[in-house]
Amino acid sequence: MAILEFEKPLYEIEEKIQELKKISESSGMDVSDQIETFEKQALEYKKELYSKLTPAQRLQIARHADRPTFLDYIKLMTTDFIELHGDREGTDDRAIIGGIAKIDGQSVVIIGTQKGKTTKENLIYNFGMPQPQGYRKALRLFYHANKFNLPIVTLIDTPGAYPGMKAEETAQGTAIAVNLREMAKLNVPIVAIITGEGCSGGALGLAVADRVLMLEHSYYTVISPEGCASILWRDASKADVAAEALKITSEDLLKLEIIDGIVKEPLGGAHNDYEAMGKELKNAIIKEIKELKGLEPKTLRDERYNKFRRMGVFCQ
Amino acid sequence: MTVKDWFEQRKEMQIARRNQDAQIDDSIGKLWVKCYNCNAQLLRKEVEENLDVCPKCGYHFRINARTRINQLFDEGSFEELFGNITTADPLEFSDTEAYKKRITQAKAKTNMNEAVISGVGKIDGYEVAAAVMDFEFMGGSMGSVVGEKVTLAMEEALKRKIPMIAVTASGGARMQESILSLMQMAKTSCAVARLNEAGLLYITVLTEPTFGGVTASFATLGDIIIAEQDARIGFAGRRVIEQTIRQSLPADFQTANYLMKYGQIDMISSRAELKSTLAKLISLHTK
Numbered sequence: 001m002a003i004l005e006f007e008k009p010l011y012e013i014e015e016k017i018q019e020l021k022k023i024s025e026s027s028g029m030d031v032s033d034q035i036e037t038f039e040k041q042a043l044e045y046k047k048e049l050y051s052k053l054t055p056a057q058r059l060q061i062a063r064h065a066d067r068p069t070f071l072d073y074i075k076l077m078t079t080d081f082i083e084l085h086g087d088r089e090g091t092d093d094r095a096i097i098g099g100i101a102k103i104d105g106q107s108v109v110i111i112g113t114q115k116g117k118t119t120k121e122n123l124i125y126n127f128g129m130p131q132p133q134g135y136r137k138a139l140r141l142f143y144h145a146n147k148f149n150l151p152i153v154t155l156i157d158t159p160g161a162y163p164g165m166k167a168e169e170t171a172q173g174t175a176i177a178v179n180l181r182e183m184a185k186l187n188v189p190i191v192a193i194i195t196g197e198g199c200s201g202g203a204l205g206l207a208v209a210d211r212v213l214m215l216e217h218s219y220y221t222v223i224s225p226e227g228c229a230s231i232l233w234r235d236a237s238k239a240d241v242a243a244e245a246l247k248i249t250s251e252d253l254l255k256l257e258i259i260d261g262i263v264k265e266p267l268g269g270a271h272n273d274y275e276a277m278g279k280e281l282k283n284a285i286i287k288e289i290k291e292l293k294g295l296e297p298k299t300l301r302d303e304r305y306n307k308f309r310r311m312g313v314f315c316q
Numbered sequence: 317m318t319v320k321d322w323f324e325q326r327k328e329m330q331i332a333r334r335n336q337d338a339q340i341d342d343s344i345g346k347l348w349v350k351c352y353n354c355n356a357q358l359l360r361k362e363v364e365e366n367l368d369v370c371p372k373c374g375y376h377f378r379i380n381a382r383t384r385i386n387q388l389f390d391e392g393s394f395e396e397l398f399g400n401i402t403t404a405d406p407l408e409f410s411d412t413e414a415y416k417k418r419i420t421q422a423k424a425k426t427n428m429n430e431a432v433i434s435g436v437g438k439i440d441g442y443e444v445a446a447a448v449m450d451f452e453f454m455g456g457s458m459g460s461v462v463g464e465k466v467t468l469a470m471e472e473a474l475k476r477k478i479p480m481i482a483v484t485a486s487g488g489a490r491m492q493e494s495i496l497s498l499m500q501m502a503k504t505s506c507a508v509a510r511l512n513e514a515g516l517l518y519i520t521v522l523t524e525p526t527f528g529g530v531t532a533s534f535a536t537l538g539d540i541i542i543a544e545q546d547a548r549i550g551f552a553g554r555r556v557i558e559q560t561i562r563q564s565l566p567a568d569f570q571t572a573n574y575l576m577k578y579g580q581i582d583m584i585s586s587r588a589e590l591k592s593t594l595a596k597l598i599s600l601h602t603k
Binding site: 161162163168170171172174176177178180182185208220222223232234242245246256258305308316 | 400401402403404406407409410411412459460461463464467489491492493494495496497498499500501502503505506507508509510512513528529531532533534535536537550551552553556557560561563565569570578580
């Protein structure tokens with residue numbers, strides 16, 4: 001597993017503990033008391049370390065190569081998943097995957113951006129950067145959910161919509177805009193979760209939802225800290241400063257009333273314990289759908305409208 | 317005349333010409349303007365009388381929101397609304413300069429208090445609600461105030477049951493308000509959904525330049541989308557795309573003509589024809 005720079009001291013301690021265990025086994029000396037003390041200290045240190053991370057450090061967890069992807073969550077949280085392919089206009093964008101599945105017995109339409117864990121996978125999924133056709137596939141599936149009265153769940157982990165020539169020619173901006181508008185019209189509950197990177201319009205294009213949740217170490221922003229730094233500071237190396245200034249952490253966004261809740265991650269981040277992460281997220285989704293399912297379509301739409309209508313801070 | 321004399325004379329003439337050029341440059345901003353497209357030196361008054369279009373080559377200069385309003389609406393008919401809504405600095409943002417200071421500077425430079433003017437007015441007698449953006453105010457970027465005033469204009473259209481016109485000019489979302497700016501895309505698009513549900517006509521006029529979060533929200537959601545001649549319109553910026561795909565892009569990439577070719581807009585209008593085009597479209601949708 002890839003070890004992040006700031007985690008190195010932690011791994012050194014853990015290595016020492018392992019060594020100690022080996023020595024104790026081979027020499028027959030009983031050092032279990034010391035090992036236990038060290039392990040306790042290591043855990044304390046770990047808790048301390050992860051509770052005091054800077055936004056830039058958390059960004060690294062959100063982008064961790066081993067972070068669970070959409071297809072991992074499908075396996076961890078759902079049963080009977082059937083993928084539905086294609087935008088019906090000539091393309092099946094692999095950066096957005098969608099289908100129908102059951103979560104705790106409830107049929108849902110579930111859609112998400114997909115990243116790879118290897119270079120080969122990333123080439124297939126285009127690093128989780130959708131083309132306009134991906135947003136159009138998502139839209140088609142939104143309509144499907146609407147028609148059959150199925151709740152919608154979206155999982156978002158994207159560095160942004162793809163900035164390419166063909167993407168522009170086939171109207172990337174329009175594709176996102178149409179999703180924002182059409183999501184406002186849907187009669188079924190929508191729950192969106194930022195699971196890793198929630199970057200810009202590319203993330204929002206799946207996130208005009210009744211409930212928006214974030215995983216603890218995920219981030220959600222108008223522009224990547226690197227992009228912001230190179231435009232406003234004219235210096236990409238100021239990304240850490242930009243990450244701080246942009247207020248991109250789940251706690252910041254809860255405070256700003258942009259999101260509705262935070263889903264706790266296993267200590268050290270989601271990649272440390274897939275099972276626990278999947279269970280935690282599944283429970284959060286079930287809870288939100290249960291609350292929303294009883295609402296009349298008009299109430300749902302009105303409350304969704306009012307939720308986004310309130311956003312923004314200005315003087316009057 | 318020796319060869320040496322000839323060179324001397326030529327040099328003196330060059331210096332004299334350069335001084336003359338400098339005098340013209342000094343008066344730029346007063347009497348003269350230079351066309352970016354054909355490089356012609358033009359009398360400012362002549363350009364202004366021609367709707368800020370180059371009389372020589374027809375290039376459409378960028379215009380600010382107030383000029384646009386004067387050109388588009390029947391004289392004296394435009395009533396500005398929601399002008400009391402002004403910028404806050406919720407994140408206390410500061411990059412190489414504080415956001416508050418940037419706002420103060422933008423206000424002084426443009427004599428506007430934000431990057432959009434909302435209101436109601438008449439186009440050839442037809443009452444419409446409108447939001448007109450101003451690129452000179454922080455690149456027309458959309459933060460909380462722009463999102464709110466665009467939404468309020470749409471809600472005014474709903475209240476009065478009249479068409480809505482949005483004239484866009486924007487580099488995209490305003491980074492200094494971070495996530496709050498992103499949410500303005502959702503807010504304005506949700507308001508368009510309401511216009512749709514009420515069956516009200518919504519026309520967008522995309523002007524030079526319209527990019528990023530504005531393109532990916534209310535700008536491209538018009539029932540009818542008009543691009544003004546010479547406008548550049550896109551989602552991602554040219555430079556970002558070139559860096560990503562590592563190849564150079566065609567010269568006409570993201571121009572109004574390019575978008576027309578790819579079926580993204582209904583029409584391209586010259587500035588001179590814009591008002592009559594809007595009036596005709598509204599009349600065709602009036603029972």
